[in-house]
Amino acid sequence: MEEAAGERTNLAGVRHILLVLSGKGGVGKSTISTQLALALRHSGRRVGIMDVDLCGPSIPRMFQVQDSDVHQCDSGWVPVYVDQDKSISLMSIGFLLEKPDDAVVWRGPKKNALIKQFVADVAWGDLDFLIVDTPPGTSDEHISTVEALRPHKLLGAILVTTPQAVSVGDVRRELTFCKKTGLRVLGIVENMSGFVCPHCSECTNIFSKGGGEELAKHAGVPFLGCVPLDPQLSQSSEEGRDFIQDFPKSPAFPALAHIAQQILDGTSQQSS
Numbered sequence: 001m002e003e004a005a006g007e008r009t010n011l012a013g014v015r016h017i018l019l020v021l022s023g024k025g026g027v028g029k030s031t032i033s034t035q036l037a038l039a040l041r042h043s044g045r046r047v048g049i050m051d052v053d054l055c056g057p058s059i060p061r062m063f064q065v066q067d068s069d070v071h072q073c074d075s076g077w078v079p080v081y082v083d084q085d086k087s088i089s090l091m092s093i094g095f096l097l098e099k100p101d102d103a104v105v106w107r108g109p110k111k112n113a114l115i116k117q118f119v120a121d122v123a124w125g126d127l128d129f130l131i132v133d134t135p136p137g138t139s140d141e142h143i144s145t146v147e148a149l150r151p152h153k154l155l156g157a158i159l160v161t162t163p164q165a166v167s168v169g170d171v172r173r174e175l176t177f178c179k180k181t182g183l184r185v186l187g188i189v190e191n192m193s194g195f196v197c198p199h200c201s202e203c204t205n206i207f208s209k210g211g212g213e214e215l216a217k218h219a220g221v222p223f224l225g226c227v228p229l230d231p232q233l234s235q236s237s238e239e240g241r242d243f244i245q246d247f248p249k250s251p252a253f254p255a256l257a258h259i260a261q262q263i264l265d266g267t268s269q270q271s272s
């Protein structure tokens with residue numbers, strides 16, 4: 001059990017919490033959260049994903065379980081399980097909406113209350129990792145999430161950026177947010193980092209390259225790696241496929257596997 005005294009949570013069986021943050025929208029936060037969960041599952045870990053992107057929940061769709069419902073049990077809301085073996089469990093506002101495409105137009109207090117419920121009322125059970133997919137930027141949702149999860153000692157953040165300077169600049173603000181809220185940064189991922197040609201394997205840096213690594217060096221936090229633009233990765237997200245299982249020869253495969261391994265190494269050091 002890794003909880004300290006504080007607000008009530010249902011996370012006593014959760015070993016590590018990984019908050020996935022990005023300064024900008026559309027940089028691949030949900031893609032990284034999803035594929036990281038699948039990669040950790042391949043390493044024999046039990047993983048949950050808490051989707052607190054309340055206005056743009058994409059986790060149900062990325063697992064193609066958007067038509068699933070959440071049920072109540074004695075210990076709270078039962079999350080949606082992706083597989084029969086229950087190795088990946090999900091909670092998202094997407095499961096609570098009447099229609100998956102309904103817009104959520106809520107003020108801060110209502111968002112805050114739902115995030116608290118996700119933390120306190122979902123029967124997460126025993127998990128090696130709970131991945132929290134957040135909205136872009138630093139909004140009410142981030143503050144509520146960090147406050148609700150703070151009692152958990154093994155809480156860390158993964159920052160996702162694209163190589164362009166503007167995106168890297170936004171991640172700098174995320175780093176400030178982590179510093180101010182006392183959130184440990186597990187590392188930075190540079191996503192959409194070049195395009196590897198499927199014919200000749202030549203990597204073309206469509207945007208710039210290296211911004212994430214430079215920022216990590218400058219901020220003194222680990223750099224977890226560069227994930228190239230990969231059509232098979234976006235196809236996996238669109239179709240709810242397990243990229244690591246289905247596309248082992250794809251250019252983004254080694255990068256994602258390496259990121260998952262670094263998370264496993266970093267968190268095992270953290271808990272020892």
Ligand SMILES: Nc1ncnc2c1ncn2[C@@H]1O[C@H](COP(=O)(O)OP(=O)(O)OP(=O)(O)O)[C@@H](O)[C@H]1O
Pocket residue numbers: 022024025026027028029030031032053056058134135136191192193227228229230231233234235237238252
């Ligand atoms: N490395 C990649 N290669 C190819 N496509 C990618 C890659 N990373 C993300 N994508 C695609 O980019 C789009 C945006 O990704 P995603 O939804 O994960 O971003 P996000 O940061 O979570 O967005 P939001 O701001 O809406 O939460 C998706 O269509 C996804 O499939």
Ligand code: SF4
Pocket residue numbers: 197198199200201202
């Ligand atoms: S990188 Fe090479 S193989 Fe790919 S499209 Fe360009 S020239 Fe053709």
